Amino acid sequence: MVKVILTESLAKKYTSGETQITIEANTIQKLFVNLNERYPGINKALNHEGISVVIDGEIFQDALYERLEGVSEICFIPRIGGG
Amino acid sequence: MATALKDFKWVGTRAVRPDGVEKVTGRAKFGADFSLPGMLIGKVLRSPHAHAKIKSINIEAARTLNGVKAIITGSDFNELPSEWVPAGEVQINFRDLSRSIMARNKVLFEGHPVAAVAATSEIIAREALALIKVEYEILPHVIDVEAAMSPDAPILHEDLFTAGVEPSPKTASNIAKRVDYSSGNIDDGFKEADVIIEKHFTTQPVHQGYIEPHATVASASEDGQCSIWTSTQGQYVVRAYCSEVLQLDISSIRVTPSEIGGGFGGKTTVYLEPLALALSKKAFRPVKMVMSREEVFRSSGPTSGSSMKIKIGARSDGTITAADVELKYQAGAFPGSPIMPGCMCALAPYNISNAKVVGYDVVVNRPKVVAYRAPGAPISEYAVECVINEIATKLNIDPLDIREKNAAKEGTRALYGPQFGAIGYIETLLAARGSNHYKSKLHENQGRGVASGFWFNIGGESCATININTDGTAELVLGNPDIGGSRASLAMIAAEALGIDYNKVHPIISDTSGLGYNFLTGGSRTTFAGGLAVNEAAEDVVRQIRERASKIWDIPEEAVTWEDGFVRPAGTNAGNFEPLSLADVAGMAAKTGGPISGHAQLNAQGAGPGFGTHICDVEVDEETGRVTILRYTVVQDVGKAIHPSYVEGQMQGGASQGIGWALNEEYIYDEEGKLQNAGFLDYRIPVASDLPMIDTIIVEVPNPRHPYGVKGVGEVPIVPPMAAVAGAIADAIGVHLTDLPMSPPRILKELNKKQ
Structure with missing residues (x-):
């Protein structure tokens, strides 16, 4: 099981206000599938302008196929560019 | 590792x-140094109006001018769907990008391209531009972010509805998006506070100020193969954007980057490249296009201006109990200001239990903003750092001490979600405190300010x-x-x-x-x-x-x-x-x-976040309002400095640009929305004689995810200067300024109010 941290606004809209949820998934791809099954529409909201995935504090720009064995926490942030 | x-x-x-x-x-060889045999010169016809409908464009007289080989207008570009699609590492709305580089039915800022010409000489190209007849219907315009958000503001895009609000709005708005982050309960947090400071801040759009204007040569051949030589921060990004905007196979485009005379984020997009390529595809001759400095100012992206409300509460021992931040960023003519990173960075250096950040992305009749060093972060962090300095003053606490007391460290959860790994923020505070600069004495009319800054690094x-x-x-x-x-x-x-x-x-x-x-x-x-x-x-x-x-x-x-x-x-x-x-x-x-x-x-993957702390000494001339930077020190955790001289150069360069942002730089528009200071004489960036030698202290807390410990350097140093300068001015004259730039007229006004 992986802990997923959501922003309050996402939580308000999709998870009845729960900002921390636990979910079963062995890859980020599967995590998205399982999240969307439990909270329909959340994937579209997460991916609107592109996201990065933070796995145990480390930002992954492209994490779809990252494996989650041994991972305890996931959160999502907008994709960061830079100047 | x-x-x-x-x-x-x-x-x-x-x-x-x-x-x-x-x-x-x-x-x-820089961008404008490149030439090819048979090359044509391309020039752009730009809108003289801030906001207008294009009723017609007549190119017949220009087309028949001897020496004119190709003309393009909006009708030469495909209409692309309005959607955010991946383009390499970033998401781009190519409809907006395409419309930004060549107007369609409306012009949305003064300088917006409406046509481009390729001719055998620059003189003929300019003559041809004068022969193109554009009939406009002038519309009301809006330049200021607060004015653009008002219900009766002129609307830039009839199909723009605010995202991020419930229920979804039914009427068009200039507010493209609302975003928010929060943790804990700010009401409870403010109840715990012994001191609360609430302030409104404004910052002006500022240009990246690269010395080399945009310059490109494009050559398309009859077999569909295209080559581009250009001044850019990313040749692969130029290729991807030209491919999308002109609907060409990626493999048909080869892009060669020239040496680059500065970019600072401003050359992460395309302006001339698709135009030169489209002209070359019509003429089947190479086309060279070089912007003048005036064109750079009128039509290439600055970073956002802003309007911000910051409220922070702290206990008498300096512990911050709550922060409430509202940010409104100008996006320019199309959505996409750096409001998200602005929101995420605003409070990132601190561990605050009760916090809320709300941000708005707002379109106005100015050029579309583009990245500028740590996009979005210097703006929001400026305002927050100023309030923290003011709280420190009110509580009579050293400004480095209050930062250390509340500093993020390994394990701190940032407001935007993740927990930090190996970060070196506190190390920068300790190094600043131990510096000779911080221990040195000041004299009359002089003041010292400090501020910190954060950027993600990628x-x-x-x-x-x-x-x-x-x-x-x-x-x-x-x-x-x-x-x-x-x-x-x-x-x-x-x-x-x-x-x-x-x-x-x-x-x-x-x-x-x-x-x-x-x-x-x-x-x-x-x-x-x-x-x-x-x-x-x-x-x-x-x-x-x-x-x-x-x-x-x-x-x-x-x-x-x-x-x-x-x-x-x-x-x-x-x-x-x-x-x-x-x-x-x-x-x-x-x-x-x-x-x-x-x-x-x-x-x-595994980029290490960057933190820095700056110390600034100023002297304020109370007769003229001029601020002289006496001494400036940049302290930054860089992970590991591979080449310390270059690292120091980045730290000094970022600080110099931030000092310009703090003291002088701003766009001045007239009542018709036309830019009045499109040149370096009137848009005042700091020159060598304006600044002391900027001292640097490199802190090295290695990034465990890099074999040499590298974290990234270039963006953090532009984040703290505005608040460091503001803090120094406040220390010198006893007034906490809130509006940038802190130019002599503004300082004099504050001094007069004080008297």
């Missing part, structure tokens, strides 16, 4: 830059090739334009990993055909991500060298070791052979399997 770094031979030294002689002798896609020559020298092929010294830093990593002399490594920047995709030079990523790729490519070379040595010695590959630039038998059982250098093995390459070439391609 290593967290405690060993001593290196090349990494950490101040090696001579490989591109130095080319640049000081004038041999280096990784991303990078490739590298190392070709080993038969004499043991190496060609290092890189895919990122060298803006801040990446040739040197990456060659040093290659030399270190290969165990050869740095001067034997020759770095070159490839065009898009020579390497796989590389994301652009930006996001403080090039030495971090490029360094990972170069290190892997070097490991590939070493693997091949061991394999060749095993053939030469006729022993198993695993019986060959690599150490300090030599292959050796792993032990006496492996055989009694003299060690071979890389040059020895490379000299026999043809006999052992052919050329030796190492390659790596990766998507770098």
